[in-house]
Amino acid sequence: MDNFKAIGNSLSSIGSQITPFASRTFQYTKEQLGQAEDKTQLPPDYIDLEKRVDALKQVHQKMLAVTSQYSHEAYDYPNNIKESFSDLGRTVSEKVQLLSAATTPAEAQAALTAPPTAKPQPKTFSHAIARASLASSQLLHQQHTGAGEDPLATALEKYALASERLGEARLAQDAQIQSHYLAGWNTTLNTNLMFATRARKNVEKARLTLDSVKARHKGTTWKIGQQQPREDQHAEELSAEAQEEIEKAEDEFVTQTEEAVSVMKNVLDTPEPLRNLAELVAAQLEYHKKAAEILSELAPVIEGLQVEQEANYRKSRESAS
Numbered sequence: 001m002d003n004f005k006a007i008g009n010s011l012s013s014i015g016s017q018i019t020p021f022a023s024r025t026f027q028y029t030k031e032q033l034g035q036a037e038d039k040t041q042l043p044p045d046y047i048d049l050e051k052r053v054d055a056l057k058q059v060h061q062k063m064l065a066v067t068s069q070y071s072h073e074a075y076d077y078p079n080n081i082k083e084s085f086s087d088l089g090r091t092v093s094e095k096v097q098l099l100s101a102a103t104t105p106a107e108a109q110a111a112l113t114a115p116p117t118a119k120p121q122p123k124t125f126s127h128a129i130a131r132a133s134l135a136s137s138q139l140l141h142q143q144h145t146g147a148g149e150d151p152l153a154t155a156l157e158k159y160a161l162a163s164e165r166l167g168e169a170r171l172a173q174d175a176q177i178q179s180h181y182l183a184g185w186n187t188t189l190n191t192n193l194m195f196a197t198r199a200r201k202n203v204e205k206a207r208l209t210l211d212s213v214k215a216r217h218k219g220t221t222w223k224i225g226q227q228q229p230r231e232d233q234h235a236e237e238l239s240a241e242a243q244e245e246i247e248k249a250e251d252e253f254v255t256q257t258e259e260a261v262s263v264m265k266n267v268l269d270t271p272e273p274l275r276n277l278a279e280l281v282a283a284q285l286e287y288h289k290k291a292a293e294i295l296s297e298l299a300p301v302i303e304g305l306q307v308e309q310e311a312n313y314r315k316s317r318e319s320a321s
Helices: 001-031 044-071 091-101 106-111 126-143 151-216 240-269 273-321
Strands: none
Touching: 001 106, 044 151, 044 240, 044 273, 126 151, 151 240
16 A cells, blocks of 8 residues: 555656646647637836847857857968978978078978977968968079079068068967957857846746646636626636635746846846957957057068169169160
């Protein structure tokens, strides 16, 4: 007997857990089929909060879909070029130092293909330009037979060094954006907004439970806003047990609604997203300032080489004539 009693208690416990879910599911199905009456309406202010939270979630998803590229080093690396392991073995600065010590073409070639000393060099657009510029500079140097240095080769080497600095500045920008913007917006999307979604689901569960309880007592209850029943309808008053069950469901619905309102307001009012966006702009500004500084240093040097070459060109033409 004790065993049967224990089994009965277990089944009752399982039933108490399944029944609310089954009731909510049945109520939801009726609503989807348009067969439910007296659906409990959420307050207009609550619905407005839901719309604002949904908009904020879409904003985060749209922005992160694009800005998450900052977490991928090669987002601006050309996909039409092929660089070998030796190309990525050393930094441009290291190669320039090795080349400056080379005294023969063979030593220069060895400097360009020197074995790596650390991890492969970054695959960014600026780093790729730097490597291409240095390799091009050496091609011209190796074939130069005139007096002095080839001005284009010299300019390309200086451009290579500047481009590498640009690439390093871009990587520094990306690191700042990852830690100060992407991390914050991902937290808002995957944590704060998730809490709001969970709170809203609890409200919906409480509403479905309330409406299912009301529907269960439909035959013995008065509907708010409905006309008084005629004498021949023989309507009965709610039993105390039914009234208590409805009031309990109403209290739970109100509690969950208030909790969801609090959570949604907190998500909407937090200054974190805007602060993170300011960090994004600050990182971009710092990068572009650094880039302008690097190019401002390079431009007059390149221009000086160009002016000198043009003057020599005119002089040679005048001498020839």
